[in-house]
Amino acid sequence: MEQIKALPEGVAGMVFSKTEIAALEAAPEDARAVVFYRYWTAKEAVLKALGTGLSVSGRSFTIDISRPETPRLVSADWKDEDTQAWQLAAFHPKDGFAGAVAVRTQRPLRLNLQSWSFGE
Template sequence: MQVSWARLGDAHEGLPRLLDPVERARHDATVRPEDQARFLVGCALSRLLLGELLGVPPADVPLRRVCPRCGGPHGKVRLDMPGSPAPYDFSVTHSGSVVGVAVCRGGQVGLDVEEAGSLVDVDSAARAALSDTELAALRALSPAERQPAFLRVWTRKEAVLKALGVGLSVSPRELQVSAPDLPPAVLSWPGQLTVRPEPVLADLVVDGVHPAAVAVTGTGPGVGARATAGADRVRVVPHDGSGLVAGYGR
């Protein structure tokens, strides 16, 4: 599995030519310049990585966004290859200036990153995202320890929900994961999930400070042996996303 990281500053005028009509419309409708740049870098990095793996020009990578609830063009992005199963799944994440893409063969992947030191209201966010057990454990920590602990737990939950393709349509409070100082694992599942695959879950750190996590469901070549745990169960191949995006068309 490849995990690639790029930056907001990697956006440049050559990247919009990679976008398909749906992506271009969403890009052009985005008001805030920083949000527009995050979307552009995420789309470009996804297309450049998948184009390399599929052996096609990045602008020709067949992608499809369909919301499973309303059918709108804003669901999880997937390869659209009619008549054959998609050989790769991928997941896009961004927070602050960091943009990441994970690509996995033979499994469903979810990636999440959170900017360290962000001005998140930990108490409010924790009440919405953590189970009662997780919330009690967080409140037992010193104030200085709470934000990094919360972000570690949150990235794990978000990565798992992305890998399952359900996102925040499922309450993260009902998905309980291990404590931030323990190897990452899912401890309990939301009751409404009828399929509860054992995910391969690993913690990551971007630029030495930003917490991230990647989750994979499935048993293909992108997933390591199920007898081990955490990062040892995911063969992560780092890829210079910034260099790939910044160098396109130049």
């Protein structure tokens, strides 16, 4: 999960695929930060699910975020990777935040978000 803030300069070119960079650049100026963090959190979720950390380049796979709540892994340069075997889900716990989870499974992924508050 990430707080949506100013677009970090130069990061997209280091971790996004060419397709993702093109989509980011095509987004309206006032929506680019949201688009960036949708991609960023989905890519981060896939890397965490792989368990490889940053040893796998974010540029080696492409995420489609055209359906905001259900991003999809559409291509990957990993050996014998079946992109259909991945389920992703995006969530927005509150305004100004974006998050995603990724699981390698054929089963549909359903999130159940809980809100917690602690006494002051």
